[in-house]
Amino acid sequence: MAALAALAAAGVLGAAGAAAFVWFGVYDVSATGPHLQPVHSLLELALKRAVQRRADAHPPPPDLVTAARVMQGAACFRDRCVACHGAPGVAPERFALGMQPVPTSLIEATRHWRRQDLYWITRNGIKMSGMPAWEYRLDERELWSVVAFLDALPLMTPDQYRALTAAPRCDGIVDAPAPLDPPLTTVELARRAFRQHGCTACHVIPGVVGPDTSNGPRLSGLAGRDRIGGKAFPTEDGIAAWIRDPQAIDAHSAMPALGISETQARLMARYLLAH
Ligand code: HEC
Ligand code: HEC
Structure with a gap:
Protein backbone atom coordinates (compact mmCIF):
# COMPACT_ATOMS: atom_id res chain seq x y z
CA MET A 1 0.00 0.00 0.00
CA ALA A 2 2.72 2.43 1.08
CA ALA A 3 4.72 1.66 -2.08
CA LEU A 4 1.66 2.30 -4.25
CA ALA A 5 0.97 5.59 -2.49
CA ALA A 6 4.60 6.65 -2.98
CA LEU A 7 4.39 5.77 -6.68
CA ALA A 8 1.16 7.73 -7.09
CA ALA A 9 2.68 10.73 -5.28
CA ALA A 10 5.76 10.58 -7.53
CA GLY A 11 3.47 10.44 -10.59
CA VAL A 12 1.50 13.48 -9.45
CA LEU A 13 4.70 15.40 -8.67
CA GLY A 14 6.14 14.50 -12.09
CA ALA A 15 3.01 15.67 -13.90
CA ALA A 16 2.95 18.91 -11.86
CA GLY A 17 6.63 19.48 -12.68
CA ALA A 18 6.00 18.97 -16.40
CA ALA A 19 2.98 21.29 -16.31
CA ALA A 20 5.03 23.98 -14.51
CA PHE A 21 7.87 23.55 -17.05
CA VAL A 22 5.42 24.29 -19.88
CA TRP A 23 3.37 26.97 -18.12
CA PHE A 24 6.31 29.06 -16.91
CA GLY A 25 7.94 28.91 -20.37
CA VAL A 26 11.15 27.34 -19.08
CA TYR A 27 12.00 25.57 -22.33
CA ASP A 28 14.18 27.64 -24.70
CA VAL A 29 12.43 27.40 -28.09
CA SER A 30 14.90 29.69 -29.91
CA ALA A 31 16.76 28.37 -32.94
CA THR A 32 19.98 29.84 -31.49
CA GLY A 33 19.78 27.71 -28.35
CA PRO A 34 20.67 24.11 -29.30
CA HIS A 35 19.34 21.00 -27.60
CA LEU A 36 21.47 19.60 -24.78
CA THR A 165 22.69 19.80 -62.63
CA ALA A 166 22.63 21.47 -66.03
CA ALA A 167 19.76 18.98 -66.64
CA PRO A 168 16.22 20.32 -67.30
CA ARG A 169 13.91 21.14 -64.40
CA CYS A 170 12.31 18.66 -62.06
CA ASP A 171 8.56 18.32 -62.92
CA GLY A 172 6.64 19.67 -59.95
CA ILE A 173 2.95 18.91 -59.54
CA VAL A 174 2.24 15.33 -58.43
CA ASP A 175 -1.23 14.22 -59.51
CA ALA A 176 -1.53 11.56 -56.81
CA PRO A 177 1.31 10.09 -54.72
CA ALA A 178 1.97 6.33 -54.98
CA PRO A 179 -0.39 4.44 -52.63
CA LEU A 180 0.77 3.69 -49.11
CA ASP A 181 0.77 0.32 -47.40
CA PRO A 182 -1.70 0.06 -45.65
CA PRO A 183 -3.67 2.38 -47.97
CA LEU A 184 -5.35 5.52 -46.60
CA THR A 185 -9.10 6.12 -46.91
CA THR A 186 -10.21 9.00 -49.16
CA VAL A 187 -11.06 11.06 -46.06
CA GLU A 188 -7.53 10.53 -44.68
CA LEU A 189 -6.04 11.33 -48.07
CA ALA A 190 -8.03 14.57 -48.22
CA ARG A 191 -6.87 15.59 -44.72
CA ARG A 192 -3.29 14.88 -45.73
CA ALA A 193 -3.74 16.93 -48.90
CA PHE A 194 -5.01 19.96 -46.91
CA ARG A 195 -2.03 19.80 -44.58
CA GLN A 196 0.50 19.17 -47.33
CA HIS A 197 -0.68 21.98 -49.60
CA GLY A 198 -0.55 24.72 -46.98
CA CYS A 199 -4.34 25.15 -46.66
CA THR A 200 -4.18 24.91 -42.86
CA ALA A 201 -1.83 27.90 -42.80
CA CYS A 202 -4.84 30.11 -43.60
CA HIS A 203 -8.02 28.09 -42.99
CA VAL A 204 -9.50 26.22 -40.06
CA ILE A 205 -10.93 23.03 -41.64
CA PRO A 206 -13.27 20.73 -39.68
CA GLY A 207 -11.55 17.46 -38.81
CA VAL A 208 -8.06 18.64 -39.87
CA VAL A 209 -5.38 19.38 -37.24
CA GLY A 210 -3.80 22.79 -37.71
CA PRO A 211 -3.19 26.24 -36.20
CA ASP A 212 -6.04 28.43 -35.03
CA THR A 213 -5.97 30.94 -37.88
CA SER A 214 -8.35 33.40 -39.45
CA ASN A 215 -6.20 34.44 -42.41
CA GLY A 216 -8.91 32.87 -44.59
CA PRO A 217 -12.52 31.92 -43.78
CA ARG A 218 -13.34 28.72 -41.88
CA LEU A 219 -14.08 26.04 -44.49
CA SER A 220 -17.29 24.52 -43.16
CA GLY A 221 -20.81 24.26 -44.52
CA LEU A 222 -19.71 25.07 -48.07
CA ALA A 223 -22.44 22.89 -49.59
CA GLY A 224 -25.12 25.24 -48.21
CA ARG A 225 -23.64 28.47 -49.66
CA ASP A 226 -24.82 30.46 -52.68
CA ARG A 227 -21.24 31.09 -53.78
CA ILE A 228 -17.74 30.38 -52.49
CA GLY A 229 -15.00 33.00 -52.65
CA GLY A 230 -17.90 35.34 -53.56
CA LYS A 231 -18.03 33.98 -57.13
CA ALA A 232 -17.64 30.21 -57.69
CA PHE A 233 -20.51 27.75 -57.30
CA PRO A 234 -20.31 25.34 -54.34
CA THR A 235 -20.15 22.19 -56.50
CA GLU A 236 -17.23 19.79 -56.88
CA ASP A 237 -16.31 21.48 -60.20
CA GLY A 238 -16.63 24.99 -58.77
CA ILE A 239 -14.67 24.34 -55.58
CA ALA A 240 -11.94 22.37 -57.39
CA ALA A 241 -11.53 25.20 -59.91
CA TRP A 242 -11.27 27.71 -57.04
CA ILE A 243 -8.71 25.59 -55.19
CA ARG A 244 -6.50 25.23 -58.28
CA ASP A 245 -6.53 28.87 -59.34
CA PRO A 246 -8.52 31.32 -57.18
CA GLN A 247 -7.18 34.33 -59.04
CA ALA A 248 -8.58 33.06 -62.34
CA ILE A 249 -12.03 33.36 -60.68
CA ASP A 250 -11.42 36.53 -58.67
CA ALA A 251 -8.36 38.49 -59.76
CA HIS A 252 -8.27 40.28 -56.38
CA SER A 253 -8.35 37.16 -54.23
CA ALA A 254 -5.78 37.01 -51.44
CA MET A 255 -5.65 33.24 -51.78
CA PRO A 256 -2.66 32.15 -53.89
CA ALA A 257 -2.59 29.35 -56.48
CA LEU A 258 -0.62 26.62 -54.72
CA GLY A 259 0.29 24.30 -57.60
CA ILE A 260 -2.40 21.69 -56.98
CA SER A 261 -3.27 18.84 -59.36
CA GLU A 262 -6.82 18.24 -60.62
CA THR A 263 -7.05 14.94 -58.68
CA GLN A 264 -5.98 16.55 -55.40
CA ALA A 265 -8.29 19.56 -55.88
CA ARG A 266 -11.30 17.27 -56.45
CA LEU A 267 -10.39 15.15 -53.44
CA MET A 268 -10.39 18.28 -51.27
CA ALA A 269 -13.58 19.63 -52.87
CA ARG A 270 -15.48 16.42 -52.10
CA TYR A 271 -14.27 16.53 -48.49
CA LEU A 272 -15.38 20.17 -48.10
CA LEU A 273 -18.83 19.42 -49.55
CA ALA A 274 -19.31 16.64 -46.99
CA HIS A 275 -18.13 18.57 -43.89
C1 HEC B 1 13.83 23.77 -45.76
C2 HEC B 1 15.06 23.07 -45.67
C3 HEC B 1 15.16 21.67 -46.24
C4 HEC B 1 14.96 21.28 -47.53
C5 HEC B 1 14.54 22.14 -48.71
C6 HEC B 1 15.30 19.88 -47.58
N1 HEC B 1 15.67 19.45 -46.34
FE1 HEC B 1 16.29 17.56 -45.83
N2 HEC B 1 16.47 18.12 -43.87
C7 HEC B 1 16.25 19.39 -43.40
C8 HEC B 1 16.45 19.39 -41.96
C9 HEC B 1 16.31 20.58 -41.05
C10 HEC B 1 16.79 18.08 -41.60
C11 HEC B 1 17.06 17.54 -40.17
C12 HEC B 1 18.46 17.80 -39.79
C13 HEC B 1 19.34 16.84 -40.47
O1 HEC B 1 19.40 15.68 -40.02
O2 HEC B 1 19.94 17.19 -41.48
C14 HEC B 1 16.83 17.31 -42.84
C15 HEC B 1 17.16 15.97 -42.92
C16 HEC B 1 17.28 15.25 -44.09
C17 HEC B 1 17.79 13.89 -44.18
C18 HEC B 1 18.30 13.06 -43.03
C19 HEC B 1 19.75 13.44 -42.86
C20 HEC B 1 20.40 12.77 -41.70
O3 HEC B 1 21.45 12.18 -41.90
O4 HEC B 1 19.85 12.85 -40.60
C21 HEC B 1 17.76 13.55 -45.51
C22 HEC B 1 18.21 12.23 -46.12
C23 HEC B 1 17.22 14.69 -46.24
N3 HEC B 1 16.95 15.69 -45.35
C24 HEC B 1 17.02 14.72 -47.61
C25 HEC B 1 16.51 15.80 -48.30
C26 HEC B 1 16.21 15.78 -49.72
C27 HEC B 1 16.49 14.60 -50.63
C28 HEC B 1 15.70 17.01 -50.03
C29 HEC B 1 15.18 17.47 -51.36
C30 HEC B 1 14.20 16.64 -52.01
C31 HEC B 1 15.67 17.80 -48.80
N4 HEC B 1 16.17 17.03 -47.78
C32 HEC B 1 15.24 19.11 -48.73
C33 HEC B 1 15.90 20.51 -44.13
C34 HEC B 1 15.60 20.51 -45.49
C1 HEC C 1 -2.36 32.57 -47.82
C2 HEC C 1 -3.63 32.16 -47.29
C3 HEC C 1 -4.44 31.08 -47.97
C4 HEC C 1 -4.06 29.79 -48.28
C5 HEC C 1 -2.68 29.18 -48.14
C6 HEC C 1 -5.23 29.12 -48.77
N1 HEC C 1 -6.30 29.98 -48.76
FE1 HEC C 1 -8.22 29.51 -49.31
N2 HEC C 1 -8.76 31.45 -49.01
C7 HEC C 1 -7.95 32.45 -48.50
C8 HEC C 1 -8.72 33.67 -48.39
C9 HEC C 1 -8.19 35.00 -47.86
C10 HEC C 1 -10.02 33.37 -48.86
C11 HEC C 1 -11.22 34.32 -48.92
C12 HEC C 1 -11.47 34.75 -50.32
C13 HEC C 1 -10.53 35.84 -50.76
O1 HEC C 1 -10.20 36.76 -49.99
O2 HEC C 1 -10.11 35.80 -51.90
C14 HEC C 1 -10.00 31.98 -49.22
C15 HEC C 1 -11.11 31.28 -49.69
C16 HEC C 1 -11.19 29.92 -49.86
C17 HEC C 1 -12.39 29.19 -50.20
C18 HEC C 1 -13.78 29.80 -50.33
C19 HEC C 1 -14.35 29.90 -48.93
C20 HEC C 1 -15.60 30.72 -48.77
O3 HEC C 1 -16.05 30.79 -47.62
O4 HEC C 1 -16.10 31.29 -49.75
C21 HEC C 1 -12.05 27.88 -50.29
C22 HEC C 1 -12.96 26.70 -50.59
C23 HEC C 1 -10.62 27.78 -50.02
N3 HEC C 1 -10.15 29.05 -49.78
C24 HEC C 1 -9.91 26.61 -50.01
C25 HEC C 1 -8.53 26.54 -49.82
C26 HEC C 1 -7.78 25.33 -49.94
C27 HEC C 1 -8.35 23.94 -50.22
C28 HEC C 1 -6.46 25.66 -49.73
C29 HEC C 1 -5.26 24.77 -49.85
C30 HEC C 1 -5.06 24.17 -51.13
C31 HEC C 1 -6.42 27.09 -49.45
N4 HEC C 1 -7.69 27.57 -49.52
C32 HEC C 1 -5.26 27.78 -49.17
C33 HEC C 1 -6.63 32.31 -48.13
C34 HEC C 1 -5.87 31.19 -48.30
Whole structure:
Protein backbone atom coordinates (compact mmCIF):
# COMPACT_ATOMS: atom_id res chain seq x y z
CA MET A 1 0.00 0.00 0.00
CA ALA A 2 2.72 2.43 1.08
CA ALA A 3 4.72 1.66 -2.08
CA LEU A 4 1.66 2.30 -4.25
CA ALA A 5 0.97 5.59 -2.49
CA ALA A 6 4.60 6.65 -2.98
CA LEU A 7 4.39 5.77 -6.68
CA ALA A 8 1.16 7.73 -7.09
CA ALA A 9 2.68 10.73 -5.28
CA ALA A 10 5.76 10.58 -7.53
CA GLY A 11 3.47 10.44 -10.59
CA VAL A 12 1.50 13.48 -9.45
CA LEU A 13 4.70 15.40 -8.67
CA GLY A 14 6.14 14.50 -12.09
CA ALA A 15 3.01 15.67 -13.90
CA ALA A 16 2.95 18.91 -11.86
CA GLY A 17 6.63 19.48 -12.68
CA ALA A 18 6.00 18.97 -16.40
CA ALA A 19 2.98 21.29 -16.31
CA ALA A 20 5.03 23.98 -14.51
CA PHE A 21 7.87 23.55 -17.05
CA VAL A 22 5.42 24.29 -19.88
CA TRP A 23 3.37 26.97 -18.12
CA PHE A 24 6.31 29.06 -16.91
CA GLY A 25 7.94 28.91 -20.37
CA VAL A 26 11.15 27.34 -19.08
CA TYR A 27 12.00 25.57 -22.33
CA ASP A 28 14.18 27.64 -24.70
CA VAL A 29 12.43 27.40 -28.09
CA SER A 30 14.90 29.69 -29.91
CA ALA A 31 16.76 28.37 -32.94
CA THR A 32 19.98 29.84 -31.49
CA GLY A 33 19.78 27.71 -28.35
CA PRO A 34 20.67 24.11 -29.30
CA HIS A 35 19.34 21.00 -27.60
CA LEU A 36 21.47 19.60 -24.78
CA GLN A 37 23.83 16.98 -26.21
CA PRO A 38 22.01 14.04 -24.54
CA VAL A 39 18.66 15.31 -25.87
CA HIS A 40 20.18 15.73 -29.34
CA SER A 41 21.59 12.19 -29.30
CA LEU A 42 18.32 10.75 -28.02
CA LEU A 43 16.35 12.51 -30.78
CA GLU A 44 18.78 11.17 -33.38
CA LEU A 45 18.32 7.64 -32.10
CA ALA A 46 14.52 8.03 -32.06
CA LEU A 47 14.64 9.32 -35.66
CA LYS A 48 16.80 6.43 -36.82
CA ARG A 49 14.59 3.76 -35.22
CA ALA A 50 11.36 5.39 -36.45
CA VAL A 51 12.60 5.59 -40.05
CA GLN A 52 14.04 2.06 -40.11
CA ARG A 53 10.81 0.64 -38.77
CA ARG A 54 8.74 2.15 -41.58
CA ALA A 55 11.08 2.16 -44.56
CA ASP A 56 11.04 -1.55 -45.40
CA ALA A 57 7.59 -1.21 -46.97
CA HIS A 58 9.38 0.50 -49.89
CA PRO A 59 12.15 -1.72 -51.28
CA PRO A 60 14.34 0.07 -53.85
CA PRO A 61 13.77 -0.80 -57.53
CA PRO A 62 16.36 -3.25 -58.95
CA ASP A 63 19.33 -1.53 -60.69
CA LEU A 64 18.54 1.68 -58.84
CA VAL A 65 21.65 3.60 -59.85
CA THR A 66 21.59 4.26 -63.59
CA ALA A 67 23.08 7.28 -65.39
CA ALA A 68 19.57 8.46 -66.35
CA ARG A 69 18.30 8.27 -62.75
CA VAL A 70 21.34 10.05 -61.32
CA MET A 71 20.86 12.81 -63.92
CA GLN A 72 17.18 13.28 -63.09
CA GLY A 73 17.93 13.04 -59.36
CA ALA A 74 20.56 15.75 -59.72
CA ALA A 75 18.04 18.11 -61.32
CA CYS A 76 15.53 17.43 -58.52
CA PHE A 77 18.21 17.86 -55.87
CA ARG A 78 19.20 21.21 -57.40
CA ASP A 79 15.56 22.39 -57.51
CA ARG A 80 14.36 21.02 -54.14
CA CYS A 81 17.21 20.22 -51.77
CA VAL A 82 20.40 22.19 -52.35
CA ALA A 83 18.96 25.36 -50.78
CA CYS A 84 19.02 23.66 -47.39
CA HIS A 85 21.54 20.83 -47.65
CA GLY A 86 24.20 22.31 -49.97
CA ALA A 87 26.18 20.14 -52.43
CA PRO A 88 29.80 19.59 -53.51
CA GLY A 89 31.19 23.13 -53.81
CA VAL A 90 27.78 24.75 -53.08
CA ALA A 91 26.80 26.36 -49.75
CA PRO A 92 23.22 26.17 -48.42
CA GLU A 93 21.14 29.37 -48.65
CA ARG A 94 21.54 31.79 -45.75
CA PHE A 95 18.18 30.98 -44.15
CA ALA A 96 19.18 27.32 -43.88
CA LEU A 97 22.27 28.15 -41.84
CA GLY A 98 20.02 29.65 -39.15
CA MET A 99 17.86 26.55 -38.78
CA GLN A 100 17.90 24.35 -35.67
CA PRO A 101 18.60 21.51 -36.32
CA VAL A 102 20.83 22.72 -39.14
CA PRO A 103 20.24 20.65 -42.32
CA THR A 104 23.27 18.37 -42.60
CA SER A 105 25.33 17.92 -45.73
CA LEU A 106 24.01 14.82 -47.47
CA ILE A 107 27.35 13.84 -48.99
CA GLU A 108 27.65 11.01 -46.51
CA ALA A 109 23.94 10.23 -46.08
CA THR A 110 24.42 6.75 -47.55
CA ARG A 111 26.79 5.90 -44.70
CA HIS A 112 24.03 6.36 -42.13
CA TRP A 113 20.94 5.35 -44.10
CA ARG A 114 19.88 2.53 -46.40
CA ARG A 115 18.33 3.41 -49.76
CA GLN A 116 14.79 2.71 -48.56
CA ASP A 117 15.42 4.97 -45.53
CA LEU A 118 16.48 7.84 -47.81
CA TYR A 119 13.35 7.29 -49.91
CA TRP A 120 11.17 7.31 -46.79
CA ILE A 121 12.73 10.47 -45.33
CA THR A 122 12.52 12.31 -48.64
CA ARG A 123 8.92 11.26 -49.25
CA ASN A 124 7.61 11.86 -45.73
CA GLY A 125 9.84 14.53 -44.22
CA ILE A 126 10.73 14.80 -40.51
CA LYS A 127 8.29 16.42 -38.10
CA MET A 128 9.55 19.37 -35.97
CA SER A 129 12.87 19.55 -37.83
CA GLY A 130 12.23 21.68 -40.89
CA MET A 131 12.71 18.73 -43.28
CA PRO A 132 9.73 18.94 -45.66
CA ALA A 133 7.74 16.00 -47.06
CA TRP A 134 8.11 15.79 -50.84
CA GLU A 135 5.35 13.29 -51.54
CA TYR A 136 3.23 15.88 -53.40
CA ARG A 137 6.17 17.64 -55.04
CA LEU A 138 8.28 14.75 -56.35
CA ASP A 139 6.62 11.79 -58.05
CA GLU A 140 7.55 8.16 -57.41
CA ARG A 141 10.11 8.16 -60.25
CA GLU A 142 11.71 11.40 -59.07
CA LEU A 143 11.86 10.26 -55.43
CA TRP A 144 13.90 7.19 -56.39
CA SER A 145 16.03 9.31 -58.73
CA VAL A 146 16.97 11.53 -55.78
CA VAL A 147 17.99 8.39 -53.86
CA ALA A 148 20.12 7.26 -56.84
CA PHE A 149 21.70 10.71 -56.87
CA LEU A 150 22.45 10.54 -53.10
CA ASP A 151 24.04 7.15 -53.73
CA ALA A 152 26.40 8.68 -56.31
CA LEU A 153 27.12 11.78 -54.20
CA PRO A 154 30.07 10.61 -52.03
CA LEU A 155 32.36 10.28 -55.07
CA MET A 156 31.12 13.35 -56.95
CA THR A 157 33.44 16.33 -57.54
CA PRO A 158 32.08 19.91 -57.66
CA ASP A 159 32.70 19.96 -61.43
CA GLN A 160 30.75 16.76 -61.95
CA TYR A 161 27.89 18.14 -59.80
CA ARG A 162 27.75 21.32 -61.89
CA ALA A 163 27.72 19.32 -65.13
CA LEU A 164 24.93 17.03 -63.89
CA THR A 165 22.69 19.80 -62.63
CA ALA A 166 22.63 21.47 -66.03
CA ALA A 167 19.76 18.98 -66.64
CA PRO A 168 16.22 20.32 -67.30
CA ARG A 169 13.91 21.14 -64.40
CA CYS A 170 12.31 18.66 -62.06
CA ASP A 171 8.56 18.32 -62.92
CA GLY A 172 6.64 19.67 -59.95
CA ILE A 173 2.95 18.91 -59.54
CA VAL A 174 2.24 15.33 -58.43
CA ASP A 175 -1.23 14.22 -59.51
CA ALA A 176 -1.53 11.56 -56.81
CA PRO A 177 1.31 10.09 -54.72
CA ALA A 178 1.97 6.33 -54.98
CA PRO A 179 -0.39 4.44 -52.63
CA LEU A 180 0.77 3.69 -49.11
CA ASP A 181 0.77 0.32 -47.40
CA PRO A 182 -1.70 0.06 -45.65
CA PRO A 183 -3.67 2.38 -47.97
CA LEU A 184 -5.35 5.52 -46.60
CA THR A 185 -9.10 6.12 -46.91
CA THR A 186 -10.21 9.00 -49.16
CA VAL A 187 -11.06 11.06 -46.06
CA GLU A 188 -7.53 10.53 -44.68
CA LEU A 189 -6.04 11.33 -48.07
CA ALA A 190 -8.03 14.57 -48.22
CA ARG A 191 -6.87 15.59 -44.72
CA ARG A 192 -3.29 14.88 -45.73
CA ALA A 193 -3.74 16.93 -48.90
CA PHE A 194 -5.01 19.96 -46.91
CA ARG A 195 -2.03 19.80 -44.58
CA GLN A 196 0.50 19.17 -47.33
CA HIS A 197 -0.68 21.98 -49.60
CA GLY A 198 -0.55 24.72 -46.98
CA CYS A 199 -4.34 25.15 -46.66
CA THR A 200 -4.18 24.91 -42.86
CA ALA A 201 -1.83 27.90 -42.80
CA CYS A 202 -4.84 30.11 -43.60
CA HIS A 203 -8.02 28.09 -42.99
CA VAL A 204 -9.50 26.22 -40.06
CA ILE A 205 -10.93 23.03 -41.64
CA PRO A 206 -13.27 20.73 -39.68
CA GLY A 207 -11.55 17.46 -38.81
CA VAL A 208 -8.06 18.64 -39.87
CA VAL A 209 -5.38 19.38 -37.24
CA GLY A 210 -3.80 22.79 -37.71
CA PRO A 211 -3.19 26.24 -36.20
CA ASP A 212 -6.04 28.43 -35.03
CA THR A 213 -5.97 30.94 -37.88
CA SER A 214 -8.35 33.40 -39.45
CA ASN A 215 -6.20 34.44 -42.41
CA GLY A 216 -8.91 32.87 -44.59
CA PRO A 217 -12.52 31.92 -43.78
CA ARG A 218 -13.34 28.72 -41.88
CA LEU A 219 -14.08 26.04 -44.49
CA SER A 220 -17.29 24.52 -43.16
CA GLY A 221 -20.81 24.26 -44.52
CA LEU A 222 -19.71 25.07 -48.07
CA ALA A 223 -22.44 22.89 -49.59
CA GLY A 224 -25.12 25.24 -48.21
CA ARG A 225 -23.64 28.47 -49.66
CA ASP A 226 -24.82 30.46 -52.68
CA ARG A 227 -21.24 31.09 -53.78
CA ILE A 228 -17.74 30.38 -52.49
CA GLY A 229 -15.00 33.00 -52.65
CA GLY A 230 -17.90 35.34 -53.56
CA LYS A 231 -18.03 33.98 -57.13
CA ALA A 232 -17.64 30.21 -57.69
CA PHE A 233 -20.51 27.75 -57.30
CA PRO A 234 -20.31 25.34 -54.34
CA THR A 235 -20.15 22.19 -56.50
CA GLU A 236 -17.23 19.79 -56.88
CA ASP A 237 -16.31 21.48 -60.20
CA GLY A 238 -16.63 24.99 -58.77
CA ILE A 239 -14.67 24.34 -55.58
CA ALA A 240 -11.94 22.37 -57.39
CA ALA A 241 -11.53 25.20 -59.91
CA TRP A 242 -11.27 27.71 -57.04
CA ILE A 243 -8.71 25.59 -55.19
CA ARG A 244 -6.50 25.23 -58.28
CA ASP A 245 -6.53 28.87 -59.34
CA PRO A 246 -8.52 31.32 -57.18
CA GLN A 247 -7.18 34.33 -59.04
CA ALA A 248 -8.58 33.06 -62.34
CA ILE A 249 -12.03 33.36 -60.68
CA ASP A 250 -11.42 36.53 -58.67
CA ALA A 251 -8.36 38.49 -59.76
CA HIS A 252 -8.27 40.28 -56.38
CA SER A 253 -8.35 37.16 -54.23
CA ALA A 254 -5.78 37.01 -51.44
CA MET A 255 -5.65 33.24 -51.78
CA PRO A 256 -2.66 32.15 -53.89
CA ALA A 257 -2.59 29.35 -56.48
CA LEU A 258 -0.62 26.62 -54.72
CA GLY A 259 0.29 24.30 -57.60
CA ILE A 260 -2.40 21.69 -56.98
CA SER A 261 -3.27 18.84 -59.36
CA GLU A 262 -6.82 18.24 -60.62
CA THR A 263 -7.05 14.94 -58.68
CA GLN A 264 -5.98 16.55 -55.40
CA ALA A 265 -8.29 19.56 -55.88
CA ARG A 266 -11.30 17.27 -56.45
CA LEU A 267 -10.39 15.15 -53.44
CA MET A 268 -10.39 18.28 -51.27
CA ALA A 269 -13.58 19.63 -52.87
CA ARG A 270 -15.48 16.42 -52.10
CA TYR A 271 -14.27 16.53 -48.49
CA LEU A 272 -15.38 20.17 -48.10
CA LEU A 273 -18.83 19.42 -49.55
CA ALA A 274 -19.31 16.64 -46.99
CA HIS A 275 -18.13 18.57 -43.89
C1 HEC B 1 13.83 23.77 -45.76
C2 HEC B 1 15.06 23.07 -45.67
C3 HEC B 1 15.16 21.67 -46.24
C4 HEC B 1 14.96 21.28 -47.53
C5 HEC B 1 14.54 22.14 -48.71
C6 HEC B 1 15.30 19.88 -47.58
N1 HEC B 1 15.67 19.45 -46.34
FE1 HEC B 1 16.29 17.56 -45.83
N2 HEC B 1 16.47 18.12 -43.87
C7 HEC B 1 16.25 19.39 -43.40
C8 HEC B 1 16.45 19.39 -41.96
C9 HEC B 1 16.31 20.58 -41.05
C10 HEC B 1 16.79 18.08 -41.60
C11 HEC B 1 17.06 17.54 -40.17
C12 HEC B 1 18.46 17.80 -39.79
C13 HEC B 1 19.34 16.84 -40.47
O1 HEC B 1 19.40 15.68 -40.02
O2 HEC B 1 19.94 17.19 -41.48
C14 HEC B 1 16.83 17.31 -42.84
C15 HEC B 1 17.16 15.97 -42.92
C16 HEC B 1 17.28 15.25 -44.09
C17 HEC B 1 17.79 13.89 -44.18
C18 HEC B 1 18.30 13.06 -43.03
C19 HEC B 1 19.75 13.44 -42.86
C20 HEC B 1 20.40 12.77 -41.70
O3 HEC B 1 21.45 12.18 -41.90
O4 HEC B 1 19.85 12.85 -40.60
C21 HEC B 1 17.76 13.55 -45.51
C22 HEC B 1 18.21 12.23 -46.12
C23 HEC B 1 17.22 14.69 -46.24
N3 HEC B 1 16.95 15.69 -45.35
C24 HEC B 1 17.02 14.72 -47.61
C25 HEC B 1 16.51 15.80 -48.30
C26 HEC B 1 16.21 15.78 -49.72
C27 HEC B 1 16.49 14.60 -50.63
C28 HEC B 1 15.70 17.01 -50.03
C29 HEC B 1 15.18 17.47 -51.36
C30 HEC B 1 14.20 16.64 -52.01
C31 HEC B 1 15.67 17.80 -48.80
N4 HEC B 1 16.17 17.03 -47.78
C32 HEC B 1 15.24 19.11 -48.73
C33 HEC B 1 15.90 20.51 -44.13
C34 HEC B 1 15.60 20.51 -45.49
C1 HEC C 1 -2.36 32.57 -47.82
C2 HEC C 1 -3.63 32.16 -47.29
C3 HEC C 1 -4.44 31.08 -47.97
C4 HEC C 1 -4.06 29.79 -48.28
C5 HEC C 1 -2.68 29.18 -48.14
C6 HEC C 1 -5.23 29.12 -48.77
N1 HEC C 1 -6.30 29.98 -48.76
FE1 HEC C 1 -8.22 29.51 -49.31
N2 HEC C 1 -8.76 31.45 -49.01
C7 HEC C 1 -7.95 32.45 -48.50
C8 HEC C 1 -8.72 33.67 -48.39
C9 HEC C 1 -8.19 35.00 -47.86
C10 HEC C 1 -10.02 33.37 -48.86
C11 HEC C 1 -11.22 34.32 -48.92
C12 HEC C 1 -11.47 34.75 -50.32
C13 HEC C 1 -10.53 35.84 -50.76
O1 HEC C 1 -10.20 36.76 -49.99
O2 HEC C 1 -10.11 35.80 -51.90
C14 HEC C 1 -10.00 31.98 -49.22
C15 HEC C 1 -11.11 31.28 -49.69
C16 HEC C 1 -11.19 29.92 -49.86
C17 HEC C 1 -12.39 29.19 -50.20
C18 HEC C 1 -13.78 29.80 -50.33
C19 HEC C 1 -14.35 29.90 -48.93
C20 HEC C 1 -15.60 30.72 -48.77
O3 HEC C 1 -16.05 30.79 -47.62
O4 HEC C 1 -16.10 31.29 -49.75
C21 HEC C 1 -12.05 27.88 -50.29
C22 HEC C 1 -12.96 26.70 -50.59
C23 HEC C 1 -10.62 27.78 -50.02
N3 HEC C 1 -10.15 29.05 -49.78
C24 HEC C 1 -9.91 26.61 -50.01
C25 HEC C 1 -8.53 26.54 -49.82
C26 HEC C 1 -7.78 25.33 -49.94
C27 HEC C 1 -8.35 23.94 -50.22
C28 HEC C 1 -6.46 25.66 -49.73
C29 HEC C 1 -5.26 24.77 -49.85
C30 HEC C 1 -5.06 24.17 -51.13
C31 HEC C 1 -6.42 27.09 -49.45
N4 HEC C 1 -7.69 27.57 -49.52
C32 HEC C 1 -5.26 27.78 -49.17
C33 HEC C 1 -6.63 32.31 -48.13
C34 HEC C 1 -5.87 31.19 -48.30
